[in-house]
Every structure is written in structure tokens, then in C-alpha cells.
Amino acid sequence: MGDAIFAPLEQALSEYMEPACIERVAQAYAFAREAHEGQLRVSGEPYITHPVAVAGILADLRLDEKTIIAALLHDVIEDTPTARDQIAAEYGDEVAHLVDGVSKLDQIRFKSKAEQQAANFRKMMMAMVEDVRVILIKLADRLHNMRTLGVMRPDKRRRIARETLEIYTPIAQRLGLNSLRHELEDLGFQAMHPLRYRVLEAAVRKARGNRREVMQKIEDAFNARLAEEGIRAEVQAREKRLYSIYRKMVQKHLPFEEVFDVFAVRIVVENVDTAYRVLGVAHNLYKPLPGRFKDYVAIPKANGYQSLHTVLFGPHGIPLEVQIRTREMHQFAESGIAAHWLYKATGDASSTTQARAREWLRELLEIQRQAGNPQEFLESVKVDLFPDEVYVFTPMGEIMELPRGATPVDFAYAVHTGVGNTCVACKIDRQFAPLSSTLHNGQTVEIITAPGATPNPNWLSFVVTARARTHIRGFLKGMREEEAVQLGRRLLDKALNQFGSELARIPPERLSACVAEYHHASLDELYREVGLGNRLASLVAHWLTAEGEARGGESRNGAHPPLVLSGAEGMVVSFAKCCHPLPGDEVVGFASTGRGIVVHRRQCKNTAELASQPEKWLPVEWAAEVSGEYQAEIGINAKNLRGGLARMAGAIAELSADIDDVRFDDRDHNVTVITFLVRVRDRIHLAHIMRRLKREPGILKVWRT
Template identity: 70%
Template sequence: MPETETAPAPLVLLPEAAAAEVYFAPLALALSSYISPQGIALVRDAFVFGANAHLGQSRQSGEPYISHPLAVAEILAGLHMDEATLVAAILHDVIEDTAVAREEIVLRFGEEVARLVDGVSKLTQIRFKSKAEAQAANFRKMMMAMVEDVRVILIKLADRLHNMRTLGVMRPDKRRRIARETLDIYTPIASRLGLNSLRHELEDMGFAALYPTRYRVLTEAVRKARGNRREVVAGIEDRFMQRFAEEGLRVMIDAREKRPYSIYRKMQQKQLSFKEVFDVFAVRVVVQTVDECYRALGIVHNLYKPLPGRFKDYIAIPKANGYQSLHTILFGPHGIPLEVQLRTHEMHQFAESGIAAHWLYKSSHDQGTVTQARAREWLRDLLEIQQKAGNPQEFLESVKVDLFPDEVYVFTPMGEIIELPRRATVVDFAYAIHTDVGNHSVACKIDRRFAPLSTILENGQTIEIITASGAEPNPNWLSFVVTAKARANIRSFLKNLQEAEAIKLGHRLLSKALEGESSSIETLPPERLQRLLAEYHHDSLSELLREIGLGNRMAPLVARLLVADTPSQGADDRGVASTVAPIIISGTEGLVVDFAKCCHPIPGDSVTGFLSTGRGIVVHRRDCSNAADAGVHPERWLAVTWAAVPSGEYQALIAVHAKNVRGGLARIAASVAETGADIDDVRFDDRDVNLTIITIALRVKDRVHLARVMRRIKQIPDVVKVVRP
């Protein structure tokens, strides 16, 4: 306990809370095996403090509320967690559900315990727009606390495990919601941290609550299969023991059934029937050393033939959470498929307890393990994702993507193994190497051959990334990257880029609007500008310009407020001052100028602009049906015109009415290519047996270029007409 000027009064269990003593006894018994009497006394103080704080509160089952935090502490005692974790587990709901303040916990139990309790507590003081936003914000708070101290998530997982064990008293809709959240978020986190003993129980209880009928049917199928195969599996165990003894190997053998949720997921993911799931039954062989793992593998392969293509070496290449083992599937007696897992005692301990093994086995494993290293690496990635995420919901989405890795292993040119989720692309690989490598990627080589950056990677490939100092992330990358790290970094870069572009566009828009008011940004009285910034709750002019550039504020309205208290005269029918010069569009404005997909404007077309909230300017052709509705939001429409020499290529649509003849599309495509245009998309609409309308999306430089393409297509004998929709 920290030193204070005035020591807090001794803790005494209130008479009304005395009945809760019965719930402390199992925890005290569990602690007696590894914690000192002084430590148990500290945990008991936490029990007394918590029981008094929760006095009068009950769970839906009718039990005193303190029974829940004590059960959470008992689960953590099974992992041999330290006193601070156990005290925090007992107090994990007091800040959230009672009148106890954080300062009182600091005074009684120290800053370390208070920090753990605070990390698990929800954000109850902040009002959120929706339940989803609140859940995302609470999740981000918990995960960030976990980055600082992994014990936060261990307390939360134990809390969720006890809640799942007592889920039966909840309403069916609440049961399903909690079960879905458990399967979506908490079991993947347990898996990532290697806490398989907790994960398996959470998965099966979540499965039973979310899909009770499926759980019942699958459990019954396993029960029937067990009756047919138990004797066979027992016979295989005996043969293993006999052969291992002959070879001089001391082993521990454990036969098990695959858990219902694991079978269900395999059936779902691989579209298998129950009979096609090979590893419903498995034998775990635990040996002394890594060398004996491979010797034991040879022995079991000599006893029973292995199933080709089903051997996995997770010792040489561990899973994302550090799990290590050899997996093989054998053809057992009577053709019964049997999974065999071979691992050392240390691998087995960490397979069950994961990162918690640091406390469970710390006396002999102080140097850390693969599991711990992988967990720390994931926590570092979480911190980077959090820093780049725009809001809590984006962070939650990114982490959810990152929690379901079905691994693929590829190599750097130097032979380093990089582990990525299934369907990861070259861009994901680049960001896994380093953020700067991802941001500056321009090309790649896969097994020494050039390949697109969007290529989906396969096991065993060697990837070389080619970078350029001036290169930047492409917005299109977001359509194919799968890792949270890549997605967060690309979004962060684009968001910063968009803000810079939005400020430039906002400056142009406000300057044009002020010209119509015979003023300029430079000549505005500073006090008037500051008054408007205060009214809009902006800290700087740049913030106001960004809002204008993103279409969240109207430049003409801002200009009028800046120069006078009343609107200027001479506004046109769209609410824009008639003397305001049009905005010049060059085609290089990037993220804050977009071209409408309804009419596909190109240089040379007569155009108008619409200020779309959060997107900037959307350019339409003046004859577009959407532009004809300008009266609906006249203040959002503004005059735009093309630069004298616009740059880049623009998408245009043409409709080709052609006869149904063999090779017609090929001739049209060849004609387009001859004019230097590129085809993006082709759609067919058969009007009748003889005539087809082919809608082609192509990229051209301007209206003159498009006219040349259309004339060339019209020269094809089978083409009836070419029009622009």
C-alpha cells in the first residue's frame, strides 16, 4: 500500500455483507497453493472493500453481486495471476457500478490496481450517439489499456467467461447479443494471446447460446461418433505407447474430441459435411524435446499412413499467437481418420495458457517465449492502428479484421518469414515490413517475376518490394488490402492528404466568394475573422477553410458574414454572387474534386459544381438531370469551368448500337485502342435477336478525344449508331 499522510481506516466487513463470506472461501483455497499469507490478506481486503461497495446489489440470478467479481478472481487464480491482478478483478466493477471513486482505490490499494480497474471500466460518463459508437469507444479504451498492461484484457476475458457461464438467466435476445459479441471479439482476442483454455470454453458457450439447435445437433452427432470409435481410439493409444516405449521415448498421450464450435467452423469454412471433418478425434503426444517431436512424428507415420497434404509444422513456423506443434492426420484402423498433435511440455503449457504462462510458469520461463514475443508484437501493432484510426468505430473495424488470421507464410529476399492472414496482398506484405515501405511501394517481384501490387499471396512465395521516394499510397489499395495495419496507414495518409487538399480548395472557394463582395482574405479585419471563427467553434482559419473545402460550410455564406451583416445584392438564381468568377478545375485536385458518375463530365463539356458534405466539389455536366435540380439546394451549386489545359484522363460512357455478329466486340475494342483510349468496363443490353446495345466505359483526355473515338467506331460496318448517354 502506498505511503500517505493519513492511513485509511482498517477494512471491516459490514454485518449486512457477512453472508458474502461463503463466496470468498473457494478463492482463498485456490490462492493458498501459490500466494503468501500476506498476499491472501491483501486479496481479502479487496473482497471486504468490494462486498461493502456492492452491498444491496444483486445479479439476475438473485446472488449477491460480489459473487461475480470473486468468480472472476477465481478464474484468474487458476492462471496463477499476481495479487494486483486479483485485487483489480475483485474491484473491476466498483468504479462503474458504485459510488467509489478512483482516488479511493489508489488510496487503499495503490496506483497499479487503480490503473487496471480503470482499464476494464466502461466509459459511462460520456454520452454517445448510438450503442454501436459506445461499444466501439469502450473497446478502444480497453484495448489501449491492454497495450500498456496485458493484465487488463486477462481480467476482461475472465469477466466475460463468468458472464457466459451464467448467461442462462438472461432474456433470449440479450443472450444472443452477448454470445455474438463474445464470438466476434473476445474469443479471437483470447486466441491471439494464446489463451486456448479460456477460448475453447468461451467458443462453445457462445455457440450454444447463439445457435442452440445447431449446437444440439452437432453435439449429438459427436456423441454417436464417439460410441463407434472410442474403442478404436483407445487401441491406437495403446499401440502408440507400446511403440514409443520400444524406441525409448518418454511421452504423455491424451486422446480428445474436437470441440463442437471448432467442428462447426471447419464445416462452414470448408463447406464440409460432418462425416468429412477428419479430425473429430485427436491424440496429443507430449514429449521432452523438439528433437523428440520429429522422432515421434516418424514413429506415428510408420504405424499408420499419413493423409497426403495434411501435415503442418507449426514448430518451424509458429502461428500468429506463438502456438507451436506438429499436426498430422493418419489413416487409422478401419479407415478412421485421426489427427495427431506432437509437442514438448513447454509448448503444451503455452498452448493452453498463452501469454498468461508468464505468471503460471514464471519461475522457469523468465526469458520469455515465442508466444510472449508474438503477443507483444500484436500489441505494438494495435497501438499503431489506434494512432492512425479516425474514430473508435474505425478502430474496432480494423481490429476485428486483424483478429481472424488464417495464416499464409511468405519470405523476404533475405529469407525472413513474414506471416500474414489468408488473402493478404503484396501491399499488406509491404506494410508488414514497415510503414514507409508500404507508403512508397510502386511495384513488386514475386519469385523474381514482376506482379501487380494487388496480387493475393500464397504460401512459400518470396516477395521483393520496389519503392520510390516520391510514391504515395493509392486510394484504390483500400479495396483489396486485408490487414488492419495496412488499412489504418492508408486511411491515415489519405485523410491527411485530403485535409491539405481541402484547405487549398477552401482557400480558393472563399477567395472567389470574397471577390464578389469586393474583398479578400488578406484584407479582412482580424477581429471580424476571429468573431466568426468563435461563432463556428473553429480554432484557426485553416480549420474553417478545410470545412469549406469539404463542403461542410458554404463559401458565399461565410464571405457575406465576414464582410457585412446583410447578404450582398446581385446574387444569381443559385444564391452565388453574379460577379464571382468560376472555380477552375484542372483534373489534378485529387480527393476534394470528384466527377459525377451519373453524367461522366470530361474537359470540353459545359459543367457545374455541387458542394457535397464531406466530399468537396462534385462536378456535373450542365445537361445532367441532377444539375437540373439545382433549385433544391441553390446555396450548394457553384460555377466551375475547365482549366485551359486540363491534365489526366477522364471516364466517359458511350452506347454503341450494333448488329449481333461474331467478333463485333473485338472490332470495337480494336477501334478504341487505335485512338489511344482505354476501356474500363463493358455491359450488354440485347434489344432483340439482331441488335445489341453495348455500353462502354472508357478513359479519354477530353471531348475532342471522345469525338474521335466515336467517329472511329461509327466506321465499323456492323455499327448502327454511337451515342453518349
């Protein structure tokens, strides 16, 4: 055609397309140029340069004639109302459908015009289900927009970059379009965090010099060894991409030097058998890291990606990532579902990538049917695009990657162990929220800490990350052992009282002999075992005192001095869930192996079952002044009145008590049995709450369970 704008596209198409097809593409270009006559992009260039660039990106993926024509015409319908009919008449219904599917899809803006934007997103995804080429055109459209994003305002650049990283790159990944995804990620990173991008780029450039020699050495070593084995293969040593380095730094809290020390080698071979042979060669050349081998050939990823992955100890102990794949696998790894059209002429439409993508698209239809509205559909698809992770932001805008189901406590420990240990509250999107809340993609999480705060054992019931669970357990274990030592010392001192002695009067050598007798490493370890109930204080006291030996009968039958409960005993004194003892109740203690002292109400039915172990019982009593809050259960028979539950909860809150749990047991249509688990100070506080509840309308009976 001799047109300077069209010439590069024509050249790219000539590499794989018949002249007759290129002629039809040229006609579509003329149609689009006329439709966009006089229009300019923000950069000042003629608008036609954009659809031509989009078509060029798709030509690099070797897509078919109709997709290229639809890419050239994808913005025409918005400018000419009758254009759809014209396109259908000129180029057929298939092209018209592709153009219609892509057009009128505004960029997805999060948390603004949510309903409209979600509806647009749903339209795009549904069009993609009918013909996946719609999303290929849209992704190419987004890629060219990202390449020319520099002319936009900074705030608009960040918004578009965030949309790209949140929606478009995951779709590209799901469809196996890795070459396109990688460029979108790097451009998105550059626009979202320009300063971080520049700093990282400079660091990579500075570190690249001496690394180039190492990479060449690795490449030469592989080529030499493969030649010895008579294996034909293409070996390419390469650096990690900037966005990949950045994500690893954020996720693993690593400095740049540790991440950039990871080199990657890709080896492309002729067939699967050779791929496994090359794996053996690689493991002989450099030692593999245990547990780092992944066979995605036998078990492909969700998007159909296939490759053998292994990590080796490279030269100088440098970690070396190796990917081994066949030529066809490499084509699909780079082009994903787009490669389907390259192989279409041969009739091979049964590729793994194609099958996996089609399966996902069928799932989208099911989600669409079940979704109540477009926003619900958008959220469902976003979750599906991130099957294993959620991405949330710190108040400073840094991305944190967590497993699905993660909570603010997981987030706090991901930031820093100290933040997790002193966490007391959180804000999600600037609103206070429970620490047990499940985090979702795109949320901003702020952790509120307090000096002296400690982890709550209840956190273990909802955290999902190994990091959080390990640190909470470690802290509680250390705290519990310290408390067990203190309790054990108190229990032993009281047990010695019955023999007319006390710890202060026991000679140090006698204590050392006792520690040796019980095979403990230290006196504190002996105290801890007593505090945890693993050793009976009365028996240790019996051994320590010569008098105890002579007065064994009295020690068993005499009155033990009671353990006084003040509420500050910590985790080694626990209160039985079966009877929920409160200050003011008559109580008894039971030395439970590994748990310390468990306190029951004297009339608890479980005390009868434990009566066969009298040596483990010990007297306990409440101190005159008791601190803390204790759980109690209140049973209520109530009529089914509108707003009844809210009134009951309000009455409990009115008397400064917290509700930990509510259970329902429907007796019939008129009366419900409700059980509240509440936190109270003592029996008197509980009595006030019960009296207050009895005054509520519709309540027939209130009792302590």
C-alpha cells in the same frame, strides 16, 4: 476466512501463492463484498459471486496477486465514485490502474450507439497496450457472464454471444489463451444457435459409444510404440469440440459423419528433440496424409503458438490429427500470454508468445495514432483480429467463412455452385450492392439469382476464392467450346460456298477422312478448332472439295463470302479493345489462335501490323438487325467546373448508356481531358450521346477515340 463464497478461490490460490499474498487477496475480497452489499445479479445471487468467479478463472491460469485483487475489485469503481483513490491507497497504483482499465467498459454493441461503443472498445484496447492484464480480466469477466447467460432474454443472449464470437474469442486466440477461447466459443455457439447446438450435441453423444473403443485403441498403439523406442511422453486421444465440428461442417459443407470421423491425439514430451523423434514414430505407426504436416515449432503462429501438426491414416482409414509439443509449449498453448506470469519468478520473460503478443500490442498503438475516430480504430482492430478470414452471415443467420477480400460472387459459390452460376445481383445488409464489393466481418449477404443466368467473364477479375474461379472458368470453357463449334460450322460452310459447295453436300465419309487427316477425335472438334482460329476454314474447305484442289488460285484470290455479325456470336467472336468497333463501322476479322475471330475497325492502326498474315484475315459485315451492347471510348476536353463530371455522367445515363470506366488526364489547372468507356447499341446511339455532351457547359471538344 471461513466464507463459503471465498473458500473455493482461497483453495485455488493456495496451490501456487504465498500465504501473505492470499491474505491480501482476502482483504480485497472483504472490500469488494462491502462495496457490493445489497446488490444482486439477474439470477438472484449476491453480486459478489461474480467478481469472485472472475478471480477464480484467473487463478486457474495462475495469475499474480495484483491481477486477482483487480479482478475482485473490477466493478467497484462504478458503484463508489471515490473508490479509485481508495483502491490506490490500499492496494497501490498498479491495481488501481488495472481496475480503472476494466471498469466502465460496456459490452460492445454492433450497429447501435456505434460511436460510444467503439470509444469504449478503444479504451479497453489502449489499456491493454499499457498492461495486458486488463484484457485478461475482461476476458475472464466475459467468460463468467457467458457461463451464466441462461437467465437473460433470448435476444440479449444472442447479442452477447455474437459479441463474444466476433471480438473476445479472436482476442483470446491472438493472445494464445486457447483454454479460455475454446470455452468462450462453445458457450457462444450454444447461445447463438441453441437448436443447432442441441442437435449436434445429441449426434456426438449417440456416435460416441463405438468411437470410445477406437480412441482407446489409438492411444494404446501410440503408448506401446513410444515405450518400444524408450520415449517418455503423455498421450491423450480426444474428440473434437462441438464448435470446432460445427465450423468445419459450415466451412467445408460436410455432413456430421465426415467431420466427427476425425480423431485427435495430443502427445506432450520433455524437449524439442524428442518432439521430432515422436513425429518419426507417428509416421511409422500410421501413414501420413501428404501435404498435411505443419511445423509450428520452427515457424510459430502469429500468437506464438508452437506445436508439430500432422494428419495420419488411422485405424480403418480414419483421419487422425496429431499434435506433438513440449510441456512448456503445451502450457503456453493453453494459457498463452497468461503463462508469462507463471514463469515470471524464474526471470524467463522472453517467451515467443509474450514477444508476439507485445509486438501486436505495439501495432495497436500505431493503429490508434492513424485512426481518425474510434469507429475506424474498431474496424481496423477487427480486421487485424481476423488476418486471414472474413465471417459473413446468410439471410438465415448461418456463418460463412471466406478469405479476406472476398466478394458476393465468392459468397454465392461458397453457398452452392448453382447459386454462383445463376447469380445476377446481391444485397449486403439488406441494401443492393455491386457484385464486386469487398465483404467485411459481420455483414449479412443475400444473393439474387435468375433462371437461365450465366457467369460473367468479368467476375474473374475480382473473385478471390479458388472455388469461384474454378467454377466460373469451367462454365465459360464449356460455353465457349459450344459456341466455337457453332462458329466453326458457319465459317466452314461459308468457305465451302466459294468452291460451289456446302456442308450438307459433303459426303459423311469425306468429312470423316478430313477429321482423320487433321488428327481430331470428332467432327465437332474440327469445327471447334476452326471456330477458335486454330485452323483456317479456307484450307479445310480446300481439302474437302475436289474442285478446291483444281481452283486453288481462285480460292486464294476470289471473294470470300463475309461472316455476318448479329451480336449473338458469343465469346469466340470478340471486339478489339484498341479500336472498339460498333455496328455501322466498316470492320474486318482476324483469326487469332485460341481466341477465335477478333473484329477490328478497318481504319484501326493495328490492322497494318497484322497485314503480314493475309491468310488469317476474313471479311465480316454487320447484320441488318444487331443485338447487344458494345463498348466505345469518348474523349472530352472540359473546363474544371464544379459538378462537371456528375453532369456528364448524367447526360450519358439520360440516353440509356452505361459507363464502364472513366480516366483523367490533367492538361493544366483549367482544362482536363476525360475519357469515358461507355456501352452503346451502335454508331447512331454513340452520335446522340456525343451531341448531348457537347451541349453541357464547360465542354470544349468531344470525339470518339
